Amino acid sequence: MAPNDSAETTSEATGTVAGRRKAARYIVPFAVAGVAAATIGLVPALADSGDPELPKITAQELIEKIAASDQQQLSGTLKVTADLGLPSIGGLAGSFAPGGTGAGEGDSAADPQAKLMELTSGTHTLRVAADGPDKQRLSILGDAAEYSLIHNAGEVWAYDSQSDEAYHAKSDTSKAGKHEKAPKGVPATPDALAEEALKAAGDTTSVTVDGTAQVAGRDAYRLLIKPKQSGSTIGSVTIAVDAKNGVPLKFTLAPSGGGKAVIDAGFTKVDFGKPDASSFTFTPPKGAKVTEAEDLAAEAEKNGKADRLPEELGALEGFQGLDVIGEGWTSVAALEVPGGAGLPTQGAEGVPAEAQQFLDALGDRVTGTFGSGTVFKTRLVNALMTDDGKVYVGAVTKDALVRAADTAK
Known part of the structure; x- marks a missing residue:
């Protein structure tokens, strides 16, 4: 299918639409918030199999479809590849994570603050499931091990099968409500969101509907976002959007210098039915070492390492x-x-x-x-x-x- 209609907008406005919709759909307390952003929001597909014939749609209509999507239930498998040109930092991440000091004495190999940083480099296969804002699960599949992170109604469990360690925390659901409403001055309806994104016309960004694709067996439109300025390291961002329900199915960030994508993550299988309730239950295996988040935080504070990264970022602001x-x-x-x-x-x-x-x-x-x-x-x-x-x-x-x-x- 040939590309159709286009629009120009600023990257800030485009980010507002994507961020507003993700916040409204996947409010996840504690560390699982990062999971939703990395998997449900950034999901480029790897199994394209032809260009389906779909009704023509404009860029504005497609952005409106994304904003209007209210799909809160899904399960599936996806593959995430990140190539920032950096060495793998999974083992070092805990040294800089809030309340974490790496895999040293007193720490937990199942701590999500450190484990999820492994997704910033290399290729990973993940299984995900979501049933509204209160139930999510993400599993990182290894050759002979599996790491799972489960959020269920105010509780977070993580389990690393390789080390046989579990991590437990109470999530602060009271904070989630603060993000369910748009900030003052931000459009709250899908139509208004799309209008604001596309009326912020400028000379910095081109947004077009770049044909169609099939992602994990689903028909999708391709939204292509490209900088019109020279000098950016970003060549383009392509998002495959489910033609039926507006859920992003594919996200690819290509560098301006050519070569493979910097970020390429996508569903290989996806189901928008209600996941089985057992997906969100967890009991530590007998004999597993269980670490409470409160104990980790207290130990980190005692050692003067608590909240190191947020303080440094706050200082920059x-x-x-x-x-x-x-x-x-x-x-x-x-x-x-x-x-x-x-x-x-x-x-x-x-x-x-x-x-x-x-x-x-x-x-x-x-x-x-x-x-x-x-x-x-x-x-x-x-x-x-x-x-x-x-x-x-x-x-x-x-x-x-x-x-x-x-x-x-």
């Missing part, structure tokens, strides 16, 4: 000098390192030559009217740290970072 350069897909966040200290430069006092060579190997040295610095690159997000302690970060190319630094005040 109030950082003096934090600024945004540019707009849309090529916007760059600029901030200053406390004390104005950058990385050691060639010949810096007290820095061994071997250490300097190692630091230089981590990134690319660049110069401009801003001075000089080092660019650290992934396939998606790049960062420039100048020698005088300024940092520029964005989903932009190395040259775009240098231009941003040159134009900064």
